[in-house]
Amino acid sequence: MTDWRERFPGVSEAEWRDWRWQHRHALRGAEDLARVVALSEEERRGLTVTRPLFRFGVTPYYASLMDREHACCPIRLQAIPRPEEARAAPGDLRDPLGEESHRPARAVVHKYRDRVLFLAGDTCSVYCRHCTRRRITGGEEGGFDREAVAEGVAYVRSHPEVRDVLVSGGDPLVLADERLEELLAALRAIPHVELLRVASRTPVTCPMRVTPALARLLRRFAPLFVVTHFNHLKECTAEAAEACALLVDAGVPVENQSVLLRGVNSTARNVRKLNEKLLTFRVRPYYLHQGDLAEGTGHLRTPLACGVGILEELRGRTSGLAIPHLAVDLPGGLGKVTLQPQYLLAPGDAPGPDGSGHWLRSFAGERAFYPDPPAADCSCPYDAVFYGENA
Numbered sequence: 001m002t003d004w005r006e007r008f009p010g011v012s013e014a015e016w017r018d019w020r021w022q023h024r025h026a027l028r029g030a031e032d033l034a035r036v037v038a039l040s041e042e043e044r045r046g047l048t049v050t051r052p053l054f055r056f057g058v059t060p061y062y063a064s065l066m067d068r069e070h071a072c073c074p075i076r077l078q079a080i081p082r083p084e085e086a087r088a089a090p091g092d093l094r095d096p097l098g099e100e101s102h103r104p105a106r107a108v109v110h111k112y113r114d115r116v117l118f119l120a121g122d123t124c125s126v127y128c129r130h131c132t133r134r135r136i137t138g139g140e141e142g143g144f145d146r147e148a149v150a151e152g153v154a155y156v157r158s159h160p161e162v163r164d165v166l167v168s169g170g171d172p173l174v175l176a177d178e179r180l181e182e183l184l185a186a187l188r189a190i191p192h193v194e195l196l197r198v199a200s201r202t203p204v205t206c207p208m209r210v211t212p213a214l215a216r217l218l219r220r221f222a223p224l225f226v227v228t229h230f231n232h233l234k235e236c237t238a239e240a241a242e243a244c245a246l247l248v249d250a251g252v253p254v255e256n257q258s259v260l261l262r263g264v265n266s267t268a269r270n271v272r273k274l275n276e277k278l279l280t281f282r283v284r285p286y287y288l289h290q291g292d293l294a295e296g297t298g299h300l301r302t303p304l305a306c307g308v309g310i311l312e313e314l315r316g317r318t319s320g321l322a323i324p325h326l327a328v329d330l331p332g333g334l335g336k337v338t339l340q341p342q343y344l345l346a347p348g349d350a351p352g353p354d355g356s357g358h359w360l361r362s363f364a365g366e367r368a369f370y371p372d373p374p375a376a377d378c379s380c381p382y383d384a385v386f387y388g389e390n391a
């Protein structure tokens with residue numbers, strides 16, 4: 001890998017390792033990028049035609065991971081727009097997850113009974129070309145001021161059914177420690193909020209954001225999980241490893257959500273190599289997201305069969321811990337569902353010996369019969385004693 005010093009001459013080690021320096025010096029256009037990579041004609045056009053449509057910005061750190069020659073580099077594909085981004089693909093939606101109809105406060109999306117998404121801001125270290133919330137990260141709504149945050153906190157406080165708050169955005173870790181602390185303290189002070197999650201791509205796009213002080217701050221609000229967003233092995237640098245280690249060593253568990261992106265990570269090898277590496281970072285692969293129908297992302301989406309095929313190739317061939325859930329967030333705001341290869345064979349396909357049971361296939365394609373047990377009542381009699389009427 002090229003050393004960043006060659007691409008950003010004159011930058012001191014201290015500047016490079018300062019997350020605020022990284023944000024202040026984000027690359028903002030073709031001219032900046034051309035100093036780091038040999039921009040293709042397509043990328044130049046993409047930058048021009050998407051300028052009025054969605055923000056562009058890349059930290060010098062993330063830019064330093066780009067392949068200088070090959071435009072098919074997974075970092076370039078995630079960070080530099082292509083002309084297709086300005087074209088609508090079939091089914092593209094401005095609000096692909098139907099969040100607007102589940103938005104009781106400006107900062108809150110409440111779609112599932114027991115958990116909410118809390119929008120903490122509209123800015124990010126890098127603007128991912130596949131961003132599902134680009135209607136927000138595009139900046140059209142404006143940021144989330146103190147008033148919007150206070151209103152969101154008040155909503156959570158007045159809804160005792162909410163036990164899990166997922167702080168996202170935008171990227172909440174572009175906030176200063178003090179602002180973040182204020183928000184987390186307000187949420188933690190709500191007695192019915194059991195679990196906090198902070199969704200941030202900074203371990204990938206600006207790992208210097210994860211300082212020992214931030215890791216200690218997050219630990220104070222335990223149980224709190226950081227959910228990050230690695231998509232490719234190329235992003236698993238020594239700096240990213242250090243950011244994850246700081247969090248985990250401080251006692252903050254880290255989960256990863258990848259987005260399946262055509263031509264970026266859409267093969268079993270890519271998903272396996274990434275997830276095996278993340279486990280060595282002590283980061284657990286959680287979701288592999290099917291691309292949402294966000295406007296301008298059609299060229300990055302895969303057919304549903306691609307993701308299912310990848311899981312098929314992983315099962316039995318790597319640690320179960322390296323196999324994420326393949327999630328499809330349904331259009332219309334209907335929520336996430338998961339897909340997986342079908343291991344249960346249809347009864348008609350393969351009638352059992354005597355008695356009832358099921359034929360299944362193994363990951364390698366052999367068949368096995370699993371007989372049903374003699375009785376089928378699965379209720380637990382002790383539940384009434386232990387839980388009483390509690391749900």
Ligand SMILES: *Cc1c(COP(=O)(O)O)cnc(C)c1O
Binds near residue numbers: 110112115117166336
């Ligand atoms: C994905 C999502 C969640 C969290 O879902 P989990 O399956 O619990 O990770 C919560 N709220 C919204 C609106 C979401 O999109």
Ligand code: SF4
Binds near residue numbers: 125131169
């Ligand atoms: S970091 Fe997340 S919210 Fe920000 S642009 Fe990327 S995908 Fe969107």
